[in-house]
């Protein structure tokens with residue numbers, strides 16, 4: 449069995465490029481992890497992981513490295529590690545540095561394969577099909593390894609569509625193809641320039657958006673907005689791990705899954721407030737001592753679907769009387785019933801999610817819709833959802849600045865500190881003001 453190497457970095461492109469560099473030199477099973485929390489899960493009880501390579505600059509919690517596996521740090525400005533025991537690599541994209549750091553730890557080197565081309569021996573390098581497609585649009589001379597040192601050419605530089613070749617061989621369960629060494633370095637340079645461009649882009653956007661990817665489902669969320677609701681790293685990871693399980697269930701219904709993927713593609717008010725409501729609910733529930741995976745999953749379902757059928761303008765209507773046209777009133781009422789209906793086709797949903805959707809425009813004093821229910825007629829979980837949804841809307845209006853928080857939360861008291869809203873309101877108040 450091959451050794452395994454665990455790499456931890458919050459950026460997908462970093463993980464992939466490091467994989468490309470390592471795979472061409474070592475026979476190693478690479479495990480990529482986007483967080484320390486996830487890495488801890490991999491580490492638990494495994495004996496095949498021979499080294500851990502991690503980005504020291506990434507958001508760091510603790511790694512429960514109870515197996516005493518050698519650690520290699522990488523990142524910027526690591527000279528302070530000189531006197532410590534942890535070995536480090538200043539630039540993980542410098543192949544030679546990486547090879548010399550990993551060389552003593554990994555047993556099996558990749559064979560240096562070559563083919564004869566026009567009478568000369570030409571060295572080849574192995575590349576993973578997924579990363580090949582990720583970092584390049586160019587076509588190369590590509591070779592498929594048959595057995596021993598036998599290869600056949602399966603792609604020709606300039607002639608074949610790279611994406612088509614990749615898809616074709618992926619469907620045949622082939623994981624790697626080979627490039628001429630000279631092409632490999634061209635490919636690597638191209639990949640590095642893509643990463644560099646991504647890096648400056650992500651520096652620009654770092655204050656603005658973080659992309660959360662769960663399998664092939666992705667959304668962008670603003671760090672500033674998350675900060676305004678006081679989301680802790682722990683709660684964030686808790687929500688994401690519940691989302692992960694839920695996505696697996698959602699995928700069983702292709703149409704609904706596709707629809708929800710499309711819905712979250714571009715950040716806008718509807719997407720932002722749906723996600724922020726989920727995160728804020730999770731914080732309130734935690735404060736209420738009511739945070740468990742089953743409950744948070746129902747909140748996520750409600751958050752994902754509650755406004756999937758409405759426009760931004762109409763989503764913000766608090767009182768149906770604000771609308772003059774019957775057609776608009778009908779649209780607003782329909783977005784609730786259609787969302788509740790779509791849930792019927794989804795596995796894993798229970799009545800709580802359904803109720804949160806039906807109730808999300810109700811208000812404690814009975815001025816909401818569709819039924820004008822009051823604080824004692826609404827179930828506690830609906831109250832948490834309605835409250836979080838209301839606060840997120842307010843924050844949106846304030847552009848997520850917190851200077852008026854105190855007045856706003858205090859003013860809410862007369863309406864919100866009653867019936868089944870009392871506990872959620874008190875917990876939200878202490879969350880946002882203490």
Ligand SMILES: [Fe+2]
Nearest residue numbers: 754755763837
């Ligand atoms: Fe909403």
Ligand SMILES: [Fe+2]
Nearest residue numbers: 754755763808
């Ligand atoms: Fe709504």
